[in-house]
Every structure is written in structure tokens, then in C-alpha cells.
Amino acid sequence: MSLSEELGRYLEARGLQMVSLRRLAGGASQEAWLVRVGDAGGTRDLVLRRDMGGTLSSAARTRGEEYALLQAAYAAGVPVPRVLFEPLIVEGREAFFMEHLEGETIGRRLVRDEAHAEVRLLLPEQAMHALVRIHAVPLEGLPFLGAAQSAHDLIAALERDLDACNEGHPALELGLRWLRLNAPPLERTALVHGDYRIGNFVVGPEGLRGVLDWELAHAGDPDEDIGWFCVRAWRFGRDDLPAGGITTREHLLDAYRRAGGHVVTPERLRYWELFGNVKWGVGALAQAARHLRGEELSIELATLGRLAAEMESETLRLLCEAGGV
């Protein structure tokens, strides 16, 4: 049975007619499909998210877990797409349906296009408001997250992912070593989104409509999410605005605190921004390795192997700034 037939039957059992199905741009470790459905009331769009078979890193969540995360986030007041029905298996892979939120998701457009100039002014506050709520999600309802991961735990996982590539990357090693020697203690434990940045948001003219892509969520230090937001790769060329290409680091930290979050020092932010660059550098290599091992042939995954040098360069620059040389 084809994907289309399988989904058609699943939806039909829920009183919906599948009208069309098309693959969306997006995740390198899971697929997203836009599914148009109809009933007596008319047609509407749903999104199907499905495991791709490979994983971004050894820590990636399954779609069933992502479904539970979206439910918990919604209950905590985080703007997210609402999940629908229950998780399912399609062609042997875990998947779930969620509502389709209209709006802009492409990071480069959000950061650079004139059409989004006004909403860019609202996003820092709104993104930090939502992040404070994410960091307040009760962890008890999400047992699959396991124990909170300290910086040392996360570094060890990155080292394992890097070792699996069997390539020497001295710049990333310099970063990992500095992260080891300067690791902050785990002072507070929270739900960490793990990929919280421009490019994983749905944005309308009034602002943030939904936070997407929960596949790297884990229990750990909430400051990790704020550092990741500032990683150069997510500025889409607007290096004059280090916080996601939309604002300054100072304003971002201030917005987080004003939304009810704890005080994050500039030193903590620098630590987790450097961590984010190393994490994305290792992540890019790990995804390229999946292509190179033939697990999943993809031009997108292949070229990530050459993108890693950008994170290496930024890691070295941040090390210099931190006085680590």
C-alpha cells in the first residue's frame, strides 16, 4: 500500500477525505507532508510529520515523543500547532498529524525581507515569552526525556557523534575541550527545546504563531536554548544583530528576564553560544556521514559536510573572544 493509500484510509476512518498530499521543505532527520483533507464543512490543511529512519544525533526524539512534547507545550501555554488524533505508524515509521499553521517559517526571509520588518521588532519579546513557558513545562509528564543532562553529559554525546564520523576536526576539539574545562554546574533543570531559533518558528504579521521541530528536546540547562538562538548560522547574514539576526544579545537576555525567566549572565550566554556552534558543527558532520555511509542519499545531507567549517571558524573566533587562547 502506498503512503497516499495508507493515509487516505487512516483519515477516512476519522471522517475525513484526503484531497492532496505533498512533501514540505524541512527537517533533515524527519519528513513533513502537507495533507489537504475535506469533510462536509470544507477543506483544510494538516501536517504529517514522520520519522525518516535516520537521526540527527544520538539524542533525537521519535515522532511519538514529539507528539507528547507538543501536547505538554500546548498545555503550558506555548504557541505550538495542536496535535491531532493519536500517533500512528505509516509504512513502518512513526508519524503524527498536527494542524497546519499559516505563516512564514523560512529564517532567511524572516530576518532579511522588508515585508517582515515590523514583526522583527516583536519577535524577541514573543520568542523569549514562549521560551520562558517552555522552560516551565513540568518534566514529570515526559518520562522519556530521562535524567537531566549536564554540560559534561552533552559534551560526551557530541564527542561520541564526532568519533562516529572517524574524521579529525581540531577546531571542534578545541571547542569541546574549552567547553569541558569551563562547564557550568547544572543549577536548574528544565525542558530544553534543543533547536530554538528563527527558522523553527511560524510567524504571522502579529508575531509568533508556533514553535516547531521538537526533535532535539531534552531535560537540561535552560540557558542552552538561549545560546543556540544566538549561533551565527541562524542570523542569516545579519551579523550586526547576534541574537537570531533580529536583536542584540543584551536585549534578548533582558526580554527573557522580563518574561519571567531567570537572570542569564553574558558569560553563561557565551558558553552556550560556543556550545551551540560546536553542536551544530558536529551535527552537520553527523548528517553528512549518513549520506556518505549510504543510509540516506541526499544532496542536503552531503553538502552539510562542507558547511561544518563555518561552525569551526565561528568556534575559533568565540574561543579568542573568551580569552581561551
Add this chain to the structure above:
Amino acid sequence: MQDRPDAAELIAAVRHFLEHEVLPIQQEHRGKFRTLIAANALAIVERELSVGSAPAQQERERLRALLDTPYGDVAALRLELARRIRSGEADHGPWRQAVFTATQTGVEAKLAVANPHFLEGRDVR
């Protein structure tokens, strides 16, 4: 020896085809995005062909001097340097500075092929 177009010229022709004939007929963001990625991959190959083998030879000599060994190819030398950094041998002292400088030079050589705009601070992607 092969007739022209040579390898670089063939790659350039395919990139031109992707950019000017395939890209304009892509309806969806996903198709446009992947076409641009494919064209960019070919641009990387063009730059790699044009710099030739000199950067790799320079890196080999740089790493052999840094690791004080007359042997090893670049892949093995990088792995050895990575191992020593992880074990803490480059934590302090003059060798740390030498490691940092050599690593910086190596990363810049990679970026000169992978994305020259990045080093100029005008990343346009």
C-alpha cells in the same frame, strides 16, 4: 588528455543549467532550495578544482611540523591532532598557540573552497 570542456568547464555548464533552466521551473520552496544546494555544491567543486592540491600539501607539512613527525597523510594527522587536543595536551603553553594558529589556517583553507563569503563577513545564504 581529454578534449575540452575540461572537468571544471563541464561542472560550470551543469551549474549554469541548474541555475538558469531548473531553478526557474521549481514551483515549491523545497525544490528551489534543493536546486540551489545542488548548484552551490558544484560551485564548491569548481573552487576545489581551481585551488588544486597545494592547500592539502601545505596542510600536511603544517601538521607534520606541529606534531613533530615526518609521516602521515592529512586525514591521519588531523585525527592525531584531534586526539592530542582532547587529551589536554594543548590546554596551555606555547604549543596551544601553535595548535590554534595551524587550526585557524586549516579552517580558512577549507572555507576558501566551501564558502569564501563567510570569511569576508558577508555570508549571503
